[in-house]
Amino acid sequence: MKYLSCLRGNRKRKALVCTLLLAITISCTFFYSVNAPGHTSPKQHVDDAIEPRKENASRVDVGSITQHLQSRERSKEGEMRRLDAASPGSEMEEFGRRDVVLDYDAVFNTSETRWPLVVFSTVGRLGNCLNSYATALTFAGRSDVTIAVTQSIYEMVTSLLEPSSLSLPVLSIKLLFEAQEVGVAEAVQPDYLKDDMVSHLLPTIERAKEERAREPEMRKIYILEGYPNRMKMLAGHHAVVRSNFQIRRELKQKAQNFLDKIRKRVGQNATFIGFHIRRSDYVKFSETFQKCSLPSSDYYDAALAHFRAHYPHPVFIVSSDDLSHAREHLSHAQDVFFSEMSLAEEDLALLASCSHSIMTAGSFGFWGSYLAGGEVLYALQRGCAFTPFVHPDSVAGEGFERWRGL
Template identity: 35%
Template sequence: MVKQEKVKVKPLPATIIPPTSWVKYFKEWHGLKFPVITCRPLGRLGNLMGEYATMYSLKRHYNVSVVMNSEFKSRIKHIFLNTSLPDIPASAGPFQLQDWTPVQNIGSLYNYAPIELAAAGLLGPKKFIMKEYAFEMQMFHQFREELKKEFTFAPNYTNKVNEFLSNIMKNRSSQLPDPVFVGFHIRRTDYKKFVKNKFGGHLPGTSYFTRALTHYRTKYPDAAVFVVASDDLQYARAELQQYQDVYFSQGFSAGQDMALLSSCNHSIITLGSFGFWTAYLAGGEVVYADVTTKHDYRFSRKSFEKFGLDYFIPLSVD
């Protein structure tokens, strides 16, 4: 198997507005200095994590007041223990969406410059709410280790993960080397149509799966053990159940699958935000599908190299 050469790309700067251009205000809202930023929780778990990471990085880069509203917190609090972004002050009363000024992408799908303008104080002393799936990798990547702590899973998730991986180890022959766990996420269902219609691309299939498995089997002979999770387990089983080194998640919940895959040593991902986060949290090497799309796609070779994710390894899908 031949690994595709990586093109040298100069990573994007983390932020676009230098400190010399920031505007600071003495005006406050319930003890928080303006501007104040929150986020509307859109999408499923992978999107929510991207939105949270973007908020977190805004706070770290711009030293701006960032808070979680009740709607956002209710979507993630049962999964992650250590999220440090504060709640909206109780003195502010119930969260009312109409009281916040929306900021979102402008001009193109992935141009979220307005949220940085807001964080830098250039849009005035207001309360802002991020919309439209903010997922600013170039901003949050330098805080990766901090985000891994932010996304610490609750014990009910980690206990099930430990039980699952322990059972695999018990079932392995003592003659085999210690397992190297490779998380493998396969995104399907609605994403097939979404990628085709929105980006002019296609989901990877059998050829990519075989190539990715071979990559790790070659690198870790008799040690590679693949842990597969998918939003279409029936499809994943049909593709991979013939292999003795492949084990399947029980698919209890998205949170459980995220906890399981992110506990592995290395990763294989297809497309989508969920797979990205399983690999980003896991560490180790990440093999991803080197897809071709007609329009810019966030989880692609162009983006990963532009954002400086050097441990993400492209693999052909053909």
């Protein structure tokens, strides 16, 4: 204690001593963490990516990322129930996101990963991300390589979908950057100029299988870029897509509240038809790239007339990225109501809550119609340089029997 007496009343000396003690503590902690057993340095991460550790090399094909995720899901069930009861909002969502998104260690420094990995990647918005996730699901069900999606796709689709219903592994953005930097990831692009977003998918997956057969211990990630836009690929896979694509409870409830409010005005026997009108940037895209025009008001009138003739008490719920255009052409009809939602995922949940659907163009309208599950009318865009997103050639096969071009 006598050594500390000199500090009494001297603030400068106190500050100096405290600073020195803090510096010594930090230095000791850092020294121990770097030299402690089991510590992995960033350099070791890079080395492991190029040449796997020997103790893991013999087990590289044991298990899978999906099994790894499932085991972690079982271990956290109690915690998720607690968070669900306490706060169904952001706290639970953040907990789930931290645990599901796989980082470098969870992929490269584990014996659970089944190589190679094929990762679907897109920088699109909600509709495009749903396309990529659904297309990835169709390959996951018929391929013996690991099919995954990027963190950006996962975070976009979980704005609409229940995270707990999604089954594909998720790779972090940082992991993919690191893997590309050390040469163990290859990005495969589609033919954007020909609007061919699917021809590169299966050949890359087949090449991944062949390379694994030649080099069983090879660790490599294939990144499939683009915007998958041939939804006939979903034919025969609707069960797995629908089981994954469960809309979040709070969004469904908000959609039902909106529809209940309309029922009070028009009657409880209303048949709701979701109507999505895609405009904004798609107008110029169709004219300059596809060389055709978006559906006009003639199509709107014909679609309304079809449902009025075939269903009792139809009520049309209109959602659009250009509501002023929609109101200009549809506000005269007494059976037409316009969405009051403020977020894209809310609008999509509303469209999905209807019994039948009308769509014009684009992936957003497709998913509103697909998730609704009833009869769907879509516009037959003629004379386009490239096949439109929804077309008789792109919505064919099992599960699309009630889709009609008009």
